[in-house]
Amino acid sequence: MRIGVLTSGGDCPGLNAVIRSVVHRGTDVHGDEIIGIEDGFLGLIEGRSRPVSHDDVTGLLTLGGTILGSARVQRERINQAVDNAEELARNLGIDALIAIGGEGTLTAARMFSDAGLPVVGVPKTIDNDIAATDVTFGFDTAVHVATEAIDRLKTTAESHQRVMVVELMGRHTGWITLTAGMAAGAHGILIPEKPFDIEAVARMIEERFRRGKKFAIIAVAEGAKPAPGTLRFDHGEVDQYGHQTFGGIGNRLAGELEGLLGKEARPVILGHTQRGGSPTAIDRVLATRFGWHAVEAVHKGAFGHFTALRGTEIQLIPVSEAVAGLKTVPQDRWVESEAVL
Amino acid sequence: MRIGVLTSGGDCPGLNAVIRSVVHRGTDVHGDEIIGIEDGFLGLIEGRSRPVSHDDVTGLLTLGGTILGSARVQRERINQAVDNAEELARNLGIDALIAIGGEGTLTAARMFSDAGLPVVGVPKTIDNDIAATDVTFGFDTAVHVATEAIDRLKTTAESHQRVMVVELMGRHTGWITLTAGMAAGAHGILIPEKPFDIEAVARMIEERFRRGKKFAIIAVAEGAKPAPGTLRFDHGEVDQYGHQTFGGIGNRLAGELEGLLGKEARPVILGHTQRGGSPTAIDRVLATRFGWHAVEAVHKGAFGHFTALRGTEIQLIPVSEAVAGLKTVPQDRWVESEAVL
Amino acid sequence: MRIGVLTSGGDCPGLNAVIRSVVHRGTDVHGDEIIGIEDGFLGLIEGRSRPVSHDDVTGLLTLGGTILGSARVQRERINQAVDNAEELARNLGIDALIAIGGEGTLTAARMFSDAGLPVVGVPKTIDNDIAATDVTFGFDTAVHVATEAIDRLKTTAESHQRVMVVELMGRHTGWITLTAGMAAGAHGILIPEKPFDIEAVARMIEERFRRGKKFAIIAVAEGAKPAPGTLRFDHGEVDQYGHQTFGGIGNRLAGELEGLLGKEARPVILGHTQRGGSPTAIDRVLATRFGWHAVEAVHKGAFGHFTALRGTEIQLIPVSEAVAGLKTVPQDRWVESEAVL
Amino acid sequence: MRIGVLTSGGDCPGLNAVIRSVVHRGTDVHGDEIIGIEDGFLGLIEGRSRPVSHDDVTGLLTLGGTILGSARVQRERINQAVDNAEELARNLGIDALIAIGGEGTLTAARMFSDAGLPVVGVPKTIDNDIAATDVTFGFDTAVHVATEAIDRLKTTAESHQRVMVVELMGRHTGWITLTAGMAAGAHGILIPEKPFDIEAVARMIEERFRRGKKFAIIAVAEGAKPAPGTLRFDHGEVDQYGHQTFGGIGNRLAGELEGLLGKEARPVILGHTQRGGSPTAIDRVLATRFGWHAVEAVHKGAFGHFTALRGTEIQLIPVSEAVAGLKTVPQDRWVESEAVL
Structure with missing residues (x-):
């Protein structure tokens, strides 16, 4: 044939x-x-x-x-x-x-x-x-890349007492974020399937701090959304060049957490490294x-x-x-x- | 509790x-x-x-x-x-x-x-x-390590026109060998579940050579056995220190293939690297x-x-x-x- | 003592x-x-x-x-x-x-x-x-991480005919970008030590396209700057949360290249993954x-x-x-x- | 030209x-x-x-x-x-x-x-x-591969209280063994440049055991030799197939250490994985x-x-x-x- x-x-x-x-x-x-x-x-x-x-x-x-x-x-x-x-x-x-x-x-x-x-x-x-x-x-490779990245971020977060927000791929589903988040031991995992309450995220982090763990890793899917009636994240924004800002949720979540925690929170957007390579x-x-x-x-x-x-x-x-x-x-x-x- | x-x-x-x-x-x-x-x-x-x-x-x-x-x-x-x-x-x-x-x-x-x-x-x-x-x-990690190793060996085998025999773990079952062998594109895969005919292995390699591919990778499980009536591999041998020779089948298979092919065949025994680490x-x-x-x-x-x-x-x-x-x-x-x- | x-x-x-x-x-x-x-x-x-x-x-x-x-x-x-x-x-x-x-x-x-x-x-x-x-x-680890990332992006860029802009660490010096860029075969490397002309970057990419290579990888240090009299990149901008936008140059370069090339250009910001981990x-x-x-x-x-x-x-x-x-x-x-x- | x-x-x-x-x-x-x-x-x-x-x-x-x-x-x-x-x-x-x-x-x-x-x-x-x-x-790649392998073996050795002997490449010089041994924290490093006294190796291991560290990793170059007047390792041996036994020193050293320590010692021969691949x-x-x-x-x-x-x-x-x-x-x-x- x-x-x-x-x-x-x-x-x-x-x-x-x-x-x-x-x-x-x-x-x-x-x-x-x-x-x-x-x-x-x-x-x-x-x-x-x-x-x-x-x-x-x-x-x-x-x-x-x-x-x-x-x-x-x-x-x-x-x-x-x-x-x-x-x-x-x-x-x-x-x-x-x-x-x-x-x-x-x-x-x-x-x-x-x-x-x-x-x-x-x-x-x-x-x-x-x-x-x-x-x-x-393809899924296992994406998870592998994301997990390695979070593993690396974790040592920095821990020794430098940082909150880090890692944005992973997944516009409609949270599989990569859930799996890589679990594999790397993220403290908070935010996925599109479950709208999140940013104050609950902040409370979890503050609770960690009270227990002496002065860092946290939040893994967030690019399509994660805040629960209705909490904050409004506007995913549709475009920059001056007319194309959608990549990694909206990670940057915004870090910004909001800074405000709530009074403490620096760094966003990291893994992006296309998750969908290429061997x-x-x-x-x-x-x-x-x-x-x-x-x-x-x-x-x-x-x-x-x-x-x-x-x-x-x-x-x-x-x-x-x-x-x-x-x-x-x-x-x-x-x-x-x-x-x- | x-x-x-x-x-x-x-x-x-x-x-x-x-x-x-x-x-x-x-x-x-x-x-x-x-x-x-x-x-x-x-x-x-x-x-x-x-x-x-x-x-x-x-x-x-x-x-x-x-x-x-x-x-x-x-x-x-x-x-x-x-x-x-x-x-x-x-x-x-x-x-x-x-x-x-x-x-x-x-x-x-x-x-x-x-x-x-x-x-x-x-x-x-x-x-x-x-x-x-x-x-x-544990299985996926073992396969990951074994696949990375065969990937490395393959470039050497190809550019230096070698036959390489890689012995992987698996005394009773061939899962690691089958999976890593497929993942790395081994040309022959020998597993305990199917007794092998060494002459068939040699013929496959010779056939590759005739088609101009002057190298081959054979992945063999440590428990693989020749078919009855073909060669006898004695797995039980012990060395002068009184403990079993590790990696018997890989060394022997390479030796026998050298004899049959009139060409160098190198054994590599991955051993315990497959069962440790992150x-x-x-x-x-x-x-x-x-x-x-x-x-x-x-x-x-x-x-x-x-x-x-x-x-x-x-x-x-x-x-x-x-x-x-x-x-x-x-x-x-x-x-x-x-x-x- | x-x-x-x-x-x-x-x-x-x-x-x-x-x-x-x-x-x-x-x-x-x-x-x-x-x-x-x-x-x-x-x-x-x-x-x-x-x-x-x-x-x-x-x-x-x-x-x-x-x-x-x-x-x-x-x-x-x-x-x-x-x-x-x-x-x-x-x-x-x-x-x-x-x-x-x-x-x-x-x-x-x-x-x-x-x-x-x-x-x-x-x-x-x-x-x-x-x-x-x-x-x-620390430098070799940063280069290792960045090189692996660009390796992954390259296969996507090639098969999907994309221009990709990878922003690497280096506010004042271009060592990571030069080294990882060379290691991964980036087609353009932009470092703080040599102010770049964005039109030269666009010309290089167009030249590649003319030769039938319909993709390009640009590695840019976070501190790279356009030559005086060409474009003005404003590194100092802050977002609504009051902290500096991370990864400014990568996003902006991709945006500008889209305008010049009339073709999609994707930014990837590696960020802190370069400075953590084993x-x-x-x-x-x-x-x-x-x-x-x-x-x-x-x-x-x-x-x-x-x-x-x-x-x-x-x-x-x-x-x-x-x-x-x-x-x-x-x-x-x-x-x-x-x-x- | x-x-x-x-x-x-x-x-x-x-x-x-x-x-x-x-x-x-x-x-x-x-x-x-x-x-x-x-x-x-x-x-x-x-x-x-x-x-x-x-x-x-x-x-x-x-x-x-x-x-x-x-x-x-x-x-x-x-x-x-x-x-x-x-x-x-x-x-x-x-x-x-x-x-x-x-x-x-x-x-x-x-x-x-x-x-x-x-x-x-x-x-x-x-x-x-x-x-x-x-x-x-090529050297850094060989060291990288060898270090990853010893890293993996170390967790097994530690949790299962084993002595492990890892044989690395280097017939005439000990660079790979010294460098990978240091990088992975091997407890003993044996190189061709310094003939070793096997009893000193055994003493070091016993000393570790006395301090409660019930495992040890020995990295040995394939060309390492015992000091004159101590044991004689015969590197030249050939097996029944007429080619030199690969990995002689690692197997023998493990055997001798078992005798001296009255405890299992496992050899691992990394072999050609050190010289191939990306x-x-x-x-x-x-x-x-x-x-x-x-x-x-x-x-x-x-x-x-x-x-x-x-x-x-x-x-x-x-x-x-x-x-x-x-x-x-x-x-x-x-x-x-x-x-x-």
Whole structure:
């Protein structure tokens, strides 16, 4: 078969490992030809592709990023492309497509499948917010990077008696913040799923001070929000250059805490370091398994499905289950962590 | 309540994180007193213990090893102790025990529970060989260390056209070798679950050479064995100092491959670096969750049970399910890896 | 002898390793008593101290931060304390002091020495800006952290065709930015020593785009400044909370580049992760050697001197040589890097 | 100019970074053509080469190994080649050669230079044993890897009360062992430069035990030797496969210590992980600077010289100074470490 493969959306460690795995399984075992489609759905629409051979994927297991590129495409343009799905497939000369991406990609995967371009999805998100899979590749790497950073900040905070506010990725869900916060022993964890009361945060810190621990680390997800009726954080602000201020909540939270505590509080915004670079071992293995199973799914004709991790097994799940809604941090996990405020 | 806690068996990154978590949850939330028992079951038998407070566990989240120590005790001596279970508990002044250890520890946990010293188990194994839990803490760290090592060896092997044989931990199961081997892209993976044919290994390498890839990495578990009727590897050998030669299979496999290939093959034995040091983020979180749930289990009276990861949840499972047999690598995982020979 | 030791100024990986080394060499070899002075010169002035024994420094080699604490003291208050130097020494019961700190600390060390409290200095700066020593501990760790971060960003920038601006520490000197920038292959490096022309930066990026490399990494020191007559960056701005906006130059540079290039440019501010956490091997060794030689210097009576690395040797250098002026990046190093714009 | 470049000898992190730097400086600035010679002097003799362009060196800064390969050539065969130096240069079409390698390579560099093939040397050794340069690239990476490994072993040794013997690279010099041993706080350090008395090692360990520290880490260089008149370690032994047993001293030392102490002692042999993989930041920068200066040296006609680090500067030094003898660990460094026995 001729199988197209594309990567879509923001960067995520393990994309290249999926591509490598698809090529290994497809060409070596099934005799497939793998066609790399450039820049995600944009390349699909514009008919830009190139064959990807075994040699092309040498060294990709450990390499961050995606050799196929990724570009943003407006939802509307994808919808139009769906109408021409069969023609696009013909132009590219592909029998099926493996689409690696987030919730939007999986949604598109189903639409293209329904319209005659058979697609298997591979879920991708550092945020761990895709439903119907225990986790996806990229998340562990993001947590690893964030944890190392908080580990470093902690020694400074402790010996220099500082309050530090670390802003981690997660616009809609708090998985990275909860997990890295627990892993590094953050004293307060603020996530989008539970609007926070800044006075409770300040009280927790003051309580630590009273017990002689004169420092605190607060891990806050970029999408965390104050509870209604407490402070208003305006996330939408733009600077003089017309683009959104990156890291709004971390800076503001530090500022507000300074006011409440009468004590310096330093913000640190980890930013894009969380979504790039060489994947951790566990993410490489998961990406490799997803690639393997995606090729098998194509040969089984399990289109409109995506690869999901359930416990220790990879299963093929209808895309509809993934796109029903974001997977948020459930309440029992907040409780368990002891630090979500 | 007064809750004893002990760590038993070989080292495993995350032991200290469990102890910390037990203290945090027990003392801060339930008002328990946590009694650390020294050197595993030896300290239980000999009545050696000390209280462990919140301050005593500061910094333990990231620290390898166990502040409580661990010592080997003969099975027979544990059996005798079981007969005096109630007396031991009285001497130590504990109402219940949290025992962190491997299969043997979980077995002992049940025996003590039956005999009147109520025990909750926390599974510990870098080898990932305990049944009834998806994984335990320590495994990810071992895989992380092994993967980093193979990553390093690979560049040397490639540029200097070498065959390298890396021996990883795993006497009875191949989980570390399979996972790190896949994560680092080893070309051959040899595990105890599937006796290997050394000629097949040599053929795979020769095939690589013919395709112009003049190097190969073989990841071999210390407990991997040749198939009957092929070579005989004698694992039991001892050196002049009377103790078993560590790393037997790696050295021998490299030697045999040299003979078959007529080409240098270098063995590297990773050894104990795989079971020490600071746990990865994921292992810290899992250890922390296990500690939290173990304390809850004590307060619920779920004795004779142990904490297990199932999918994304921690469940309490009867110890009998864990000790029914080792969890080995199933056949579909060999197949999936493409590299198990 | 009774030797005081204090740490002063911002955090720097290796402070604890110096303290450990002073204790080991002083107590084990010379039979000294080591007195830890809390919170730097503040503890000296306020007479807060505690003995530090061999057991107290267990585990400090790898631990970031300082167990002695560090606090800011106004220069004026130090000057007053100098007048009472002998009395302070008497109160603390110390015969000599080892002061670990930056340029200000070394200056104070000389003043106290002249006034009757004999001091040996140990230079500390992650910025590598202390003259008369090839380097100090902490710098390599900062560079290591920054390099790992840029490595991660690079894969994202490349596969997603982004311009990324990474702001690194260095208010007055560009050593971290030059070194990490070279280590990670940044395409543009902007340092305080060479005012930059933002149009030259934009031209370099456009030139890369023309050659088909559709991404760029710019490493910028927090103290880098535009050349006079080009853009004006206002570093002094404060936000609504009354404290200086951290990371000004990175955000502004990204904003300006977007305007010039008509293309998204993302800022990443590494911040305090560069100055905390476990020191690299080389920093641990240098800190250990400095501690050893500081104790020897005390016993030789080389007061008013500090430990300096010259080539591969530790030498004792008069403090006056260190405080004559900041060590900035010389022009031949810009030239050599090819990337300083 | 047409400049050949070759890499010779064992693997060393940073080789690729030198090649990249030579290409960048040579082609971008001087308009040179860089000719990569394959497999070191073997390719020189056999006339195997290929042009190396800017695109060919993309990504090499962080990549271990050497894209040019490296092979062993007998000294005699090199001597013969020297007689045909001019012819070899003509065949390859090169005006000058940059030879990256160890002591043997630098010696050959001088011989070829004298015979009419002008050569500039770049020193390469993970062992830090080349005289006349403070250090070379690769050493810091080896120390980094070894230190991380000992860090991990230490937590196991401490919590499980073990004596661990870690064998590090260094056949003739103890630099890696001294530096990583100091960085990780090894309790005993055994190096080739100072024959050791095993009973002194055992006494040190027993003394620790008496003080209540029931563990010890011994770092031993592979070339460390017992003092005459104490034990005889036979390094030359070969196993049944006819190749030298790797890691002889570590295994034997552990065995002997078990006998003397009556207590288990575990050997760990780090092996080739020390000489592969991505270079540390400092090694990448040094390799890059060496490459830059080697190209400049070619254009200045400084043949028969090699690039050396002196303090913070790169200097061109006559090869004769490098090959006068190995740079061994001087006595004042043993003394300073406190742990060399």
